[in-house]
Amino acid sequence: MTDPIEISAPHAALKSSRTLAVSERQAKSALARLKTDRSGIPYVVRFPLLIRVLHAFLLLSVTVLAFTGLAQVLHGNFLGADMLRLLGGLDSAQGVHHTFAILLGIVALFHLLDVFESFFVRRQVPAMAIRLKDLADAFQTLKVDLGISKKIPAHDRFTVEQKVVYFVVALGFLVQGVTGLMRLFPIRVTEFLPGIVVTYAGILHRWDAILIILVVFIWHLYQVHVRDHNLSIFTSRMTIPEMQSVHPLELEYLQKAAASVGSSTWPVKIEMNTTEHAEAQVKTTKPTLPDEPAPASTQDPQE
Amino acid sequence: MTRLFKPSARTILILSAAIILIALLGGSAIQALANGQIPPPAQDEATPSGQTSNQEINPHQAGGCLDCHGNPRLVGKTIDGETISLYIQPGEHLGTFHNRAGVGCTKFCHEAQTVYPHETSTMDSCAGCHWQTTGINQAGDKLVFNLPYSDVRAIAIEVNATCQKCHTDIFETTTDSAHTRIFLEGNRYAPLCSDCHGAHDIQKPDRSGISGICKKCHLAEYSTYKGSVHGSALEANSNPDVPTCANCHGSHLVSGPTTSNFREQTVKICGDCHSNKSIMDKYGISTNVLSTYMDDVHGLIDWFRKTNLENITRATCYDCHGKHNILSPDNPASKVYPENLQSTCQECHKDTNIRFPQTWLSHKRVNLKENPGLTIANTVSWIVVVAAAMLILFLIGLDVRRRLIKRRLLEAQVEPKVEEEKSTDD
Numbered sequence: 001m002t003d004p005i006e007i008s009a010p011h012a013a014l015k016s017s018r019t020l021a022v023s024e025r026q027a028k029s030a031l032a033r034l035k036t037d038r039s040g041i042p043y044v045v046r047f048p049l050l051i052r053v054l055h056a057f058l059l060l061s062v063t064v065l066a067f068t069g070l071a072q073v074l075h076g077n078f079l080g081a082d083m084l085r086l087l088g089g090l091d092s093a094q095g096v097h098h099t100f101a102i103l104l105g106i107v108a109l110f111h112l113l114d115v116f117e118s119f120f121v122r123r124q125v126p127a128m129a130i131r132l133k134d135l136a137d138a139f140q141t142l143k144v145d146l147g148i149s150k151k152i153p154a155h156d157r158f159t160v161e162q163k164v165v166y167f168v169v170a171l172g173f174l175v176q177g178v179t180g181l182m183r184l185f186p187i188r189v190t191e192f193l194p195g196i197v198v199t200y201a202g203i204l205h206r207w208d209a210i211l212i213i214l215v216v217f218i219w220h221l222y223q224v225h226v227r228d229h230n231l232s233i234f235t236s237r238m239t240i241p242e243m244q245s246v247h248p249l250e251l252e253y254l255q256k257a258a259a260s261v262g263s264s265t266w267p268v269k270i271e272m273n274t275t276e277h278a279e280a281q282v283k284t285t286k287p288t289l290p291d292e293p294a295p296a297s298t299q300d301p302q303e
Numbered sequence: 304m305t306r307l308f309k310p311s312a313r314t315i316l317i318l319s320a321a322i323i324l325i326a327l328l329g330g331s332a333i334q335a336l337a338n339g340q341i342p343p344p345a346q347d348e349a350t351p352s353g354q355t356s357n358q359e360i361n362p363h364q365a366g367g368c369l370d371c372h373g374n375p376r377l378v379g380k381t382i383d384g385e386t387i388s389l390y391i392q393p394g395e396h397l398g399t400f401h402n403r404a405g406v407g408c409t410k411f412c413h414e415a416q417t418v419y420p421h422e423t424s425t426m427d428s429c430a431g432c433h434w435q436t437t438g439i440n441q442a443g444d445k446l447v448f449n450l451p452y453s454d455v456r457a458i459a460i461e462v463n464a465t466c467q468k469c470h471t472d473i474f475e476t477t478t479d480s481a482h483t484r485i486f487l488e489g490n491r492y493a494p495l496c497s498d499c500h501g502a503h504d505i506q507k508p509d510r511s512g513i514s515g516i517c518k519k520c521h522l523a524e525y526s527t528y529k530g531s532v533h534g535s536a537l538e539a540n541s542n543p544d545v546p547t548c549a550n551c552h553g554s555h556l557v558s559g560p561t562t563s564n565f566r567e568q569t570v571k572i573c574g575d576c577h578s579n580k581s582i583m584d585k586y587g588i589s590t591n592v593l594s595t596y597m598d599d600v601h602g603l604i605d606w607f608r609k610t611n612l613e614n615i616t617r618a619t620c621y622d623c624h625g626k627h628n629i630l631s632p633d634n635p636a637s638k639v640y641p642e643n644l645q646s647t648c649q650e651c652h653k654d655t656n657i658r659f660p661q662t663w664l665s666h667k668r669v670n671l672k673e674n675p676g677l678t679i680a681n682t683v684s685w686i687v688v689v690a691a692a693m694l695i696l697f698l699i700g701l702d703v704r705r706r707l708i709k710r711r712l713l714e715a716q717v718e719p720k721v722e723e724e725k726s727t728d729d
Contacts (some may be wrong), residue, residue, distance in 0.1 A: 144705065145698065145701035145702055145705055146701060147704075147705060147708070186659065186662050187652060187654050187655060187656065187659055190656055190658040190659045190661070190662060191656055191658075193658075194658055194661055195658045195659055195660060195661025195662040195663075196661050196662070196676070196677075198662040199662055199664065199677060200676075200677065200680055202600075203677065203680050203681050203684060204680070204684065206684075207681075207684035207685065207687070207688050208684075210688050211687070211688050211691055214688070214691055214692050214695060215691070215695070218692075218695055218696075218699070219695045219698070219699070222699050222702075223699075223702075227702060227706075
């Protein structure tokens with residue numbers, strides 16, 4: 001089943017121009033993502049169903065893999081022994097570990113298919129693609145964190161921190177997959193590689209797993225779910241103030257693209273103004289509408 | 304009153320010494336006779352020499368055990384017709400720790416035989432002894448007594464039960480052993496106490512003689528063991544450092560080698576010696592074999608022990624090094640000699656190729672000296688992960704700090720406004 005919501009934002013343009021050309025399909029999609037709930041509070045549909053389902057399976061598989069993996073790494077102390085006992089012993093723990101590794105592989109496969117379809121069929125640059133602006137944003141974020149500046153960079157669909165997490169974890173999963181399979185099938189590997197490679201793979205698998213656990217369960221958990229109270233990956237919705245706070249560029253695009261629906265000529269060119277916002281605006285909890293005229297909203301069919 | 308006898312000091316000393324000597328000799332003789340250790344000086348017409356003694360000793364009356372059992376011609380015959388010599392060599396029992404502890408023939412072991420003549424042992428005719436009178440038997444013929452046992456083994460089984468009177472703890476330990484198990488399953492020839500320890504000449508086993516005891520039943524295993532690095536050292540010079548059968552299999556609680564319990568214990572059995580620096584240094588053997596095994600893939604066995612949930616399926620020491628045929632890794636016939644490793648691995652990993660054994664670290668530690676490449680990889684990985692952790696914590700710390708400062712500023716802005724509103728209301 002195809003998700004009716006197409007994620008298209010400024011990143012959809014192959015050029016990182018300040019002026020964007022929006023097609024009718026993109027404009028309609030943007031309009032479909034701007035909704036109002038039953039209480040009359042406007043919100044943005046941030047993630048389509050496929051992404052949310054994949055994230056749910058990702059969360060499940062990574063949690064189980066981390067637990068079953070740590071149980072094996074920590075076998076030498078009481079904690080690991082208890083974890084193993086909870087899992088029903090070593091063979092059982094390894095069985096669960098391998099099963100959820102396969103699940104993670106399937107999640108990764110679906111995600112890659114989604115990215116390829118987006119890039120090669122819909123001709124869109126993935127939102128997660130790294131741009132020069134990200135480097136500038138990273139420096140600016142650091143300056144804000146250090147108290148040197150108060151101007152928070154305006155983030156697009158993903159913040160620079162989210163992108164770092166994504167690529168560290170994606171690369172980490174690739175390493176985990178390769179080294180894990182090498183450990184699982186050492187005889188096949190040694191048919192064409194020296195045996196010591198399997199031992200190196202074991203070391204890499206272990207440390208890479210710890211790195212992923214740190215990045216996912218500390219950094220990602222803090223910056224998205226604790227700091228920004230952002231649960232849109234589960235609920236799919238993000239209020240306008242929340243969008244203004246964390247993803248102002250995406251919000252600006254959605255509102256301007258949605259406003260262009262009904263135009264007689266396509267593509268419509270929209271001008272992006274937002275570059276940064278002052279720190280004082282961060283975490284405005286009161287749901288205020290933007291200065292610009294509110295776009296036509298549609299009721300969320302899921303509610 | 305005048306004393307008739309006035310002994311000098313020298314006389315008193317001589318007399319005292321004489322009395323003490325007589326008392327000691329007399330006491331020892333009485334004790335020895337009670338234990339049946341001293342053969343009777345009397346000989347009747349049934350003596351091996353066939354000559355009648357002048358002394359009046361009646362063999363039909365109670366005497367020392369060796370009065371009769373000191374006769375090499377004394378033989379017992381079981382119901383099945385099996386015969387057993389009932390002769391006890393004079394002095395055979397003397398050197399035993401049983402004798403030193405005061406355990407005699409009828410004390411604890413043969414209590415049923417305190418009555419003489421033994422009620423249950425009979426002879427077919429008087430001619431066995433009184434050959435000169437009857438003229439039936441000849442001097443030197445066996446003196447055959449009928450025994451109330453089905454066969455010779457039944458005697459050993461009955462006497463074996465008496466060991467527990469003193470050796471209760473050890474006897475109870477044996478009840479869980481593999482030997483007792485097969486005995487209870489019906490094998491009457493499963494080892495009893497006396498099969499390993501002997502009977503009348505019972506001695507504490509000497510470790511160099513243990514394998515000789517076991518080989519009585521386990522000859523094939525002994526033959527293999529004799530050629531191993533352990534067995535050959537024991538055979539050559541009674542090396543005190545190498546394990547005998549009992550070191551691995553136990554003594555009274557002999558565990559079956561096919562049980563999961565024995566498999567679990569193997570690492571400890573081998574590790575106890577191979578982690579002992581004082582022993583291993585003599586032979587230039589690394590004491591890291593146990594720790595490196597635990598850290599290596601096969602050391603998953605440790606996890607089993609801790610989780611205590613599954614049977615061990617991973618390779619343990621003897622799977623690679625062999626059991627009774629353990630050889631030095633430098634010996635080309637060893638299962639772990641580099642050229643033989645592939646076939647050894649194939650015992651578990653069927654399709655193993657020539658490069659597969661390289662996946663195993665050969666008990667080498669991950670340090671710069673023994674495994675520089677792995678050590679560098681491990682250290683670099685550690686540095687990267689620790690640096691990443693510090694960076695993450697640093698960024699989170701900066702963010703928390705910034706937010707706390709901002710909250711304080713916002714609170715400072717809100718408070719004057721509230722006060723302002725209050726004053727306006729007034």
